[in-house]
Amino acid sequence: MTEHEVVEICAGAGGQALGLERAGFEHALAVELDENACNTLRANRSTWKVAEGDVADPSVWNPADYQDVALLAGGVPCPPFSVAGKQLGAGDERDLFAWAIEQAAVVQPRALLLENVRGLSMPRFAGYRQHVLDRLAELGYVAEWRLLQASDFGVPQLRPRFILVALTPEDAQYFYWPETEPSPLTVGETLADLMASDGWRGAKQWTKKADRIAPTIVGGSKKHGGADLGPTRAKRAWAEMGVDALGLADAPPPADSPTDFVPKLTCEMVARIQGWSNAYPWDFTGRKTSRYRQIGNAFPPPVAYAVGAAIRRAFQRTGNPRSLDNIDHDPIYKALRSSTDFVTPEHLMKSAGLADPAELERRIGLLSRDFHVHIKTVGAKTRYKLGDFKAFVGQESHDRHDLFLKHRARIS
Template identity: 80%
Template sequence: MNAFDAVEICAGAGGQALGLEKAGFEHALAVELDSNACNTLRANRPSWKIAEGDVADESVWRPVDYQGVSLLAGGVPCPPFSIAGKQLGANDERDLFAWAVNQVEVVQPRALLLENVRGLSMPRFAGYRQHVLDHLTELGYIAEWRLLQASDFGVPQLRPRFILVALKAEDAPYFHWPETQPPPPNVGATLVDLMAAGGWRWAERWSRKADRIAPTIVGGSKKHGGADLGPTRAKRAWDEMAVDAMGVADAAPSADKPKDHKPKLTCEMVARIQGWSDKYEWEFTGRKTSKYRQIGNAFPPPVAHAVGAAIIRAFKHEGSRREFENTEHDSVYRALRASDGFVTPERLMKISRLDDPAELERRIGLLSRDFHVEIQTEGTKTRYKLGDFKAFTGQQDHARNDLFLQYRARIS
């Protein structure tokens, strides 16, 4: 039997799952809300156990049943942290990052791997990230964040992903982030054969115009309707590569298309830009828009493969030992958390090494979006105290439960 088993939450259509499988993990369970993505997982891996439904619902799966699994992994929803959205973080009913981290206490995996959008790496979420690191430390894990570019792992697309890896103390010193690979081929070289599949004799000419890697593929959500290749800036980049980004095509250009035709991409083409290839074979089920959404929201398999392989090397204690970076993401958060009571602004500024009172106020304001911050005022004097984390971590009375049920039809 495979020595390294995995439970994957918010598994989507299988981008991370396939990469982890290539690295050497065997899925004990994959949990996913979207029925179309579940159908894709079942079509590709009939032997896998697939649990369909809300990952936080114990009638769908019980985390305690998978205690001691080698890896707990997931690509929890991105909208709470997306730069393109409102960045509601802990106040977004789709936020499952904190909940996923909390499952470490129940599942007690040998390692944790969570991926999300670049927005989670921004100053807006410094306190949120610090809370995650501190909580994992309390649970006996050593954790580290890293922003990885998909284009550094053979994927012909920008696609930055913010990765959290946590391991138990005996394995952590052997974890090294995967080394980058040579630059990937550009869009034209990647897609020229698919673009010519319908007989379009100008495919080679088109490929010379598509001479760069792709902008980040955006799968979008059920809330925002049909498929296209992203926001205005991305569409402009696609236009410069002679690609019509206003939709997804059913088939490659036909033989009668003129040389100045500006083609749309097919789902097969988008999948290749996401890293699926002959090495990472996968079939997507469902209608076109659903397929595109599954592909566009995925974690590129080559990146998951690289990170998963690095985790297995750590399990085997291969290579040299190292120290994890103990990055302090938010000194104001840490100062408040270390205090037993209310703290004056002057004291906070001294501990946090801040010189500007306005900057302290800004940082308190950011923290108050994800944490309850108590403010005590006596005359002209103000003091602060850090309260509870607002994020959903499994509380039965959390507002997330009602909001999730209310908006479930458009959550993806």
């Protein structure tokens, strides 16, 4: 293997792949479930090895074949953590985050990069995040989470993404999160040339109206019909910018359109808002709705480049080393995990700095959605003990297998 090869899981249509390539990583393998996204990857990079199918299926690829690759990266499915869904976390058959962490034990990469939605950063998943940090520490990595806004990296939309980076201790002390850009582009500035490309006389006027950052592009899933630009709140934001968000157009507004025409976006325009540009050229294959889903579900290439470049700098030990802080995400989880016996509420409240027993019960309730929490009551005294993690990490007996097969047709 070359010095900076990457294995990318749940690669989608290539947003993260293109950014990492520009940062200097070479793809040893890209694994993706969706046939259309795989076709796009192959159309753009015919030399890449693309494995099509369930990333957790041993017949699709063997992680042990890629031991000591420089980077293991991916954008594992978002629905288990999305605020737009039920936030089932470890109980969602699409959850592959914990499984991806376990692959670090097999592949033993120099660095790990995983991205997901903002929902994973919320209190609901504090225990889940703590488990991830503790497990990576057991595997010899120093890990950090950071919420990054795509608009801080030259992408004209909000698109917050929760990023996990893990490196060996020797490299981690040289890792610094990428610096943000001071002036984000607006939708109007980004799409002005495309809106005017067929001679629409209202393009200049439209550009002035669309003088803000876009809401997060939502690619959607196979479960929910055709393509549009998101939920009701997003549609209102688009309307204020002079965009009809109820679907996509096949072409820019023609020359004979009224100057006050309210256009729909084309797939090319959505791709531009996602960060694809002359600096990040890419072609998408398939029908319009498929292309839109590929674009909308992607990790913006400029953000992937910024994080990938920061990892490369850490590999090169560039700059001054920094102290490595140990950040706790869930002290209740840590207190339970450190004990082999049942723990009293008083001990847990002291560990977490809580004064309200009701808040402890609420936090235990959140924890129990991702972990088995055993409760023992003796007289009037209640005690707690942490049980197994509910997430799929590769177990042959896990419900994930049957649920995945059952819902395979609508998973994207």
